[in-house]
Structures are given as C-alpha cells and as structure tokens.
Amino acid sequence: MCKQRTIKHTISISGKGLHTGAHVTMTFKPAPVNHGYVFQRTDVEGRPKIPALVDQVIDTSRGTTLAHQGVKVHTVEHTLVALAGAEIDNVLIELDGPEPPAMDGSAKFFTQALMDAGIQEQDAFREVYAIREAISYEEPGRKVSLSVLPAEQFQAQVFIDFDSNGFKSQSASLEQLQAFSREFADSRTFCFLHEIEPLLQAGLIKGGSLNSAVVIADRQLSGLEIQRLQKLFKKTDIQIRDGGVLNQEGFRYPNEPARHKLLDLIGDLALIGVPIRGKVVASRPGHKANVELARKIRSVIKQERIRKKFQQVDKQGIIFDINAIQQILPHRYPFLLVDKIIEFSERKIVGIKNVTINEPFFQGHFPGNPIMPGVLQLESMAQVGGILLLNTIENPQTVWVYIAAIDKARFKRPVVPGDTIRFELELVNLRKSICEMKGKATVDGQLVCSANMLASIIPKDKL
Template sequence: MNIKQQTIQKAVSVSGVGLHTGVSATMTFMPAPANHGFKFQRIDLPGQPTVDADVDFVVDLSRGTTLEQNGARVHTVEHTLAALVGLQIDNALIQLDGPEPPIMDGSSIKFVEALQFAGIEEQNADRKYFEVSEFVHYRNPEKDIEIAALPLNDYRLTVMVDYNSQVISSQHASLNDLTLFADEIASCRTFVFLHELEMLYKQNLIKGGDLSNAIVIVDRDVDEDELDHLAKMLNKSKVGVNKQAGILNNLQLHYPNEMARHKLLDMLGDLALIGRPIKAQILAARPGHAANVAFAKKIKSLIQKNAQNQVPQYDPKQPPIFDINRIAQLLPHRYPFQMVDKIIALDESSVIGIKNVTMNEPYFPGHFPGNPVMPGVMQLEAMAQTGGILVLSTVPDPENYWPYLIGIENCRFRRNVLPGDTVIFRCEFTSPMKRGIVKMQGRGYVNNNLVCEADMIASLVKKK
C-alpha cells in the first residue's frame, strides 16, 4: 500500500446518463491538494456547492448511495469512489453538471481508464491510515447480513453473496491487493433480478437503466408476452433469455462470479465514506449499501474515539521528503545548531520532521552531567526549525527568504528526552499568513508519547 498521498496530474471528464435519475451529466475529476479528500461539486447549481464524500452526509440508500450537503445532492456515488480508492488516489475534486455520476456500463472501468489517462501524482504528505486494532462487527439478523473487520497491515476485502436463486449460486470474491482492482474488479457491472425490475421502475428508480449498463438476472420462467412487455419498458425492439445462463438478452458475463465482484466494488466505494484509507481485513456476507454505510459509521466512530491518541508515525525505511543536505540549503543553520535530520511529510498546512538525539550532541557534557537530558530550549529549537521548513514552503523560491521565530506561547515540556531517542515533530498552521507573519502549533513525540508542545509565531523575511 502507498505511503504517500496521491492525486491526479490533470483534469479528465466522462459523460453519460445517470442510472437512477436518468439525467445526462458530465463528471470531471480534478486534481486536489493533500488532505483534501474526495469532494463532489455540483457546478450546475447556484454557488456551485460541494458535498464531502463522508458517511455523515448519506441521505438515501435506495439501490445506491446518495449524499447531500450544502443544499446539494449527489446520487449513486459508490462506483466513482471505488475507482478512486482502487487506484489509491486520496485527493480529488469531482465536478458534476447534474445530480448523478454517469452510470457508463454499470461498473467502474470507464472511471478507472479516465483516471489512468489523467495520470497519478504523488504528494508530499503521508497517507493517514486508520489501522483497525480490534475486531469490529456489524450484523443485521433480519437480512442475515454480517460484516467484520480484523486487524491487518494491509487492505483486503472478501465478499460472499447468496440470493437463494436457482440461477445464481452462492458466490465469493476477494481483493487481496489494491493494485489488482483495475484488472479484476473494476469492470464488474451492477445487476438486478427480474422480479425487482418492474418494482424499481414503479418506484421511479433506474430511469437511466437499460441492458447496456446492467445485468438483468431472470430468476423465474417468463412467457413471450412478458418478454414483449420488458422490451417496451427497456426501449428495446425485442429481448430474449438464455435459459441456461438465466441472463436477459443473452448478455455475457465477464466472470462467473461477476455479481460477487460487483458487490465488492460497491463495498470499496461505500467504505471510502469513512474519510480515510484503512488497514484491515474486511469480511462481508450478503452486504448491501445500507449495511456498508452502517459499518462505515462504526469504523468512523472508532477513528473519532482514537483521534486524541493519534501521533505521527515514522518508518525509517521510507525515503524522506528532504534529507539533511536539502534542509541545509533551506535553513540558515549549521553544526552544532542544525537540529532537524529529515523532513518526512510536507503539505500546504503541516510538516513532520525527525530529530535523532545522540550522546554526541555538544550540550550533553555540560547539561546534567551523569544524567544527560536534552535541554528544553533545544527541543524548542528543533521544533521551530521544523516549522521553518513549513513557513518556507509557502513561497516558490524559499532559498531567498529567512524564517524567523518571533513568538512562543503555551510552551510545555511533558517528558525527558534522552540520548537514543528519536523525536518526531509535527507543526501545523493555525492561522493564514498575513504580511509574512503566521502562527503554528508544534508538538514533539517520542515512542508515541507527547514530550513537548508550543504555539509559535514566525516571520518570513526576504533576503537583501
């Protein structure tokens, strides 16, 4: 799984009719900055309101997942979100000039192809995974639905469907590697049983549905009169049934278990509404949109409960954003005052830096001899230098500026920092920059424990 966040390199569009609304629309995927997430934008409405792809904004689950926020509604978002998650894209603005993404062929493949054509770009920010650390379970006994998440240092999904149908036996589908999504899951189409079809039409759903964007499963005997009626309803001159396959109009399946694979696709899209990539093994029996969303809410509630305990994570095997040489090019500090060894994440509003504390630091012989403790002022200096990198990132030519620390407030030292410790500093803007002045909050962690924190004010001054 990716370490860094990703967006697309350029805008790309697809057009078509919406499955349930029947309204034609163009959907444009736009690049977005780090930590933006997925947002839909209804550019056909006054003010062009946005809708966050968040489980808190789900308002309808009638044969699809519908979001509403800021007076704007977006129908059937799951296939679009599945394409983004399946390609490990983290940030995108999805513009729509209608109420629903185009259904295309009923799968995610056209979206995947468009996104691949646009190109994928890595960003200077770590992915903010939520790692499931305990068994999470959802059950709907009335519909015999179960979904579970188990701890795993990866993201894998397994789905089982069973419709008690003579046409479709129990089916399983698995995705054990997201890089296989485009080839093995993305092309699997939505489906409906014949006994549901007329009911959906009467409920004013699937206005844009036809045999080019859905698999219709014939799960009972039909005579010629009913076939003629179906042909009229589907705007076809004639439809037939392959009785052996049980598929209307002799449509060929992409896979024997295409229905289970499509349910996995739906689940991948619905779980994107958690708002963060997750690490877990997902096991689902007979899932649907309502169950997927209920399960996503359980995961999101866990994330919110654990939010106060989350600290930046450091993997020394991953290459840094800036190494010690690049830091020296940006900051006006040299030994023994260059206090930051690596920058491992940097985006528009935050930065994460690493300070490896060794016994060779020049202040240890004179600071608490026999009981070496890193001076608080040095911790603060290392934090300020990390913040200096963030401040310099706001200008296109950082080598031409000096970052100055001009104010410190609410400074606290929580634990001793000792030789051998690795301090992870995270600084983030708490106010927009005005006339070269900006406020930041900085925190330092050792072994997941907060060791120091401060609110800082910095000034950015152009070199003369």
C-alpha cells in the same frame, strides 16, 4: 509510509445517471494534500461542495446518496471505488447534474479516465488507519454480517446469496488493492427481473437499460412476457442466456454479481475518509450495511484521534488519565471530581471517581458519618458527561459547558470513603448547543444514583 496522491490533469466523462436518468458530465480535477474526495455541483447556484464522507449519507436505496445543506449527489459508490482502487487520495469531482453517469454499470470507465489523467505523488504522507480489533455490523433478520479484522494490508471477501430460484451462492475475494482495476473494476451492477417494476414505481433506474446493468431472470418467462420486456428495454433480441442473464453480452465473470458487491463495498468504505489496513469479510452486503460499517469504523478513528490529542502516554485500560482530563476540563482541586475515563465512544462514556477520606467535603458532611453529598455525585457525573461532548466540540478549551437541567435524579445508597464510583453516561440527543444525556453511577455493581441531564454549550467569546 506512502505519499498522498492526486491526478496530474483534469479529465471529464459524460453519460446518463442510472437512477435519475439525467445526462451529466463528471470532471475529475487535481486537489491539494488532505483535500480528500469532494463532489461539487456546478449546476447549482453557488457551486456547493459535498464532502464524500459517511456523515453526509442520507439514503442507501439501490445506491449511496450524499447531501450537504440540501444539495444531493446520488449513486456515488462507483466513482469512489475507482478513486480508492487507484489509491488516489485527493480529487475534486465536478458534476453538472445530480449523479455520476452510469456508463456500463461498472467502475471501468472511471478507472480508465483516472489512469488517462495520470497519477501525481504529493508532498505529504498518506494516513492509513490500521484496524486494531474487529469492528462488526449485523442484521440477523436479513442474515447480513460485515466485519473488518486486523490484517497487513487491505483485503476484502464477499459472500452473497438471494432468495431467488436458479441463483447460486457466490463469493469473491480481493487479496490486494492493486488488483482492483484489472479484476473488479469492470464488474457491472445487477438486478433481478422481478425488481425492475418496483424500482420504476419508486422513481429509480430512470436511466437504466441493458447497457448499464445486468438483468437476471430468476424464473422461466412466457412469450408474452418476453415481448413486454422487448418493449420495456426497446430491444428486439432479448432472450434468456446462461445464468438467466437477459443482456446479450452475458456475465463477464461467472461470479460477476459477487465481484460487483465487493466493488460497491469498497466504494462505500471510501466514505470513511481515510484508507484502512484490514480485512473486510461481508456476508450479503448492501449499501445500507456497507455504510453502517463505514460509520462505525469512522467513529472508532475519531475516538482514537481525540484520545491521542489529550492522552500523551498509553496506559492499559485507560482512555484518559488525570493529566489528560485536566487538559479537557477547566475544573481544578477541590472541584475536579473525575479521576480517569476507561470507555469512550461516540454516544457513551464511562468514568471513575475514587472517593477517599481526604475529600474536603467530608469535614462537614458529616463529622463521624462521612457521606459524599448527592449534589457532588451529580457534579461528578456531569464532568464525565462534559468529556463525552468531545465528540461534538473540536476545541473544548473554547467553550463552557453548563448544566441547564437535571431530571429524575435518584439516590439509592450512600457513597462513603473507600468507594470507587463508576459513572456511565449515554448521549440521548444533541441539538446545536443543547445536549441531553442519561447517566447512572454504581459502586461494586450496585446503583447509587441516576439522573437525566441537559447541558448547554456556550462559546467563551459569546459570554
């Protein structure tokens, strides 16, 4: 296991933001163990902090924007990839403006600054999440596909193509993270010439220039068009170079666009909050898709953390056994009406109740014709739903969960001794202390009951 790392010394870097055009100074500061990456807006009253986590993402238009309590930081991906590529775990990132400086459109200068600051090993082990099974995100209509697969170390492979004349398909591969600084950090952001005016009209790239991005002309330009570009970029030496590049330097690598897409991907995946061990394969990635994959991976990690907190013994096909359930729910015999949880995700849960003749309610409901009361079916469903709320309640022992409303309850067939009820609940809406769930119960694949439920979460110290 590796130790966590931070930087030895504070270091600053200044420039103009790509999209906002604001002049900004960004300062990297050492941070304690388990701090992670946190941005701090020193130009805003109270100097608010914004954790660099996927939960804080509010926009992915040509860059990744974070926000916390109304305070934003734009275009964070190049900063984060420099930290992730240097395998640094804990840093405070101060900004006196709304986004990091664009510099040359790559992560080169950020990476160099971090190396100049020096790396300090810390007295705590780094948490690395090993991918156990494939996690994917797709947008079939846009031919976007991202997957992360089990692997011995972090690796990434990117494939890109565009509906653009003259731009060939490209790919880039990173076999080990240690190669990032020398092979990928200096790959610059890029855009096609036909995108520039719409981006300006959208209020973006206010700080953009041929010094901070690669601009690719995907068609032949007339003399008048070149003159207009000379005025737009305030340069007199604009001409189309190999690959359609307008920048005087040209491409740094034949596959520089693909390399930069891989750079962006790693930066966005840093929002997971912990490094991952797995291979990412991405076809036509972008910030939106990158962030959605990061969101799915973070959700899986969260579920596993919750599971390990309560489930002491691994059992195949079981998320929570009865011993774990008794740690989560306050109910006890004869009113604990769920035996195990077999599926558990951020918005869905599946629980099992084995119905036997030993249930005490069969003594009176009904003699000679034992049927599980419908109200107890709903109670069992509600208990499964209470476990689903682990996603929103860090310490379930500190709250009570009460049913506030039941709507559209339907009972389709009797439940009798020997039946195994499968309860499936989906989180529909969550508003502070009110949770809305939709549930159904089946026996042998046949629907026995369904209902919509509203639950109220009340802290025990508020009663």
